[in-house]
Amino acid sequence: MALIGDCIFCKIVAGLAPAHRVHEDDLTVSFLDIKPASRGHVLVVPKRHFADVFGADEESLLRVMANSRRIAHALKGALAPDGLAVHQLNGAAAGQSVFHYHVHLIPRRIGDSSGLHGRALMPASELAETAARIAAALRKSD
Ligand code: 5GP
Ligand code: ZN
Numbered sequence: 001m002a003l004i005g006d007c008i009f010c011k012i013v014a015g016l017a018p019a020h021r022v023h024e025d026d027l028t029v030s031f032l033d034i035k036p037a038s039r040g041h042v043l044v045v046p047k048r049h050f051a052d053v054f055g056a057d058e059e060s061l062l063r064v065m066a067n068s069r070r071i072a073h074a075l076k077g078a079l080a081p082d083g084l085a086v087h088q089l090n091g092a093a094a095g096q097s098v099f100h101y102h103v104h105l106i107p108r109r110i111g112d113s114s115g116l117h118g119r120a121l122m123p124a125s126e127l128a129e130t131a132a133r134i135a136a137a138l139r140k141s142d
Pocket of ligand 1: 008019020031032033034035036043088089095096097098099116117118
């Protein structure tokens, strides 16, 4: 897979930067957000680099959506949230900060603040434990 410049998500896809992965297939990688808006905040990312929906190829988008659905079920099973927010931002004006297309899956609890970006890094041990629980729930659904 071609690395695009300094793109952090290309580096994660290529295994050149660390991430707590929950799922991977030939077209996508899904991993925990390093600054989660809530416990279990997952990013679903195509392996091909394109900045946003306007540069997207349909095959990647369809797979990102299919996997978002599967991972949504796994989050429900693993963490029992009250709801689940699905966000996808295009362009700085929309709040996008990493310019490699991605979908956010954010488990929500009643009374949560509804922000999309967390304020603090989550400790690696907590990310690892959460990723393991989600990955186990995904395996159960196979
Ligand atoms: P955007 O604002 O572009 O929709 O969201 C980008 C997300 O990527 C943010 O929620 C941010 O916390 C997350 N993020 C940025 N850099 C990294 C990183 O190096 N690793 C991981 N796992 N997430 C990152
Ligand atoms: Zn990229």
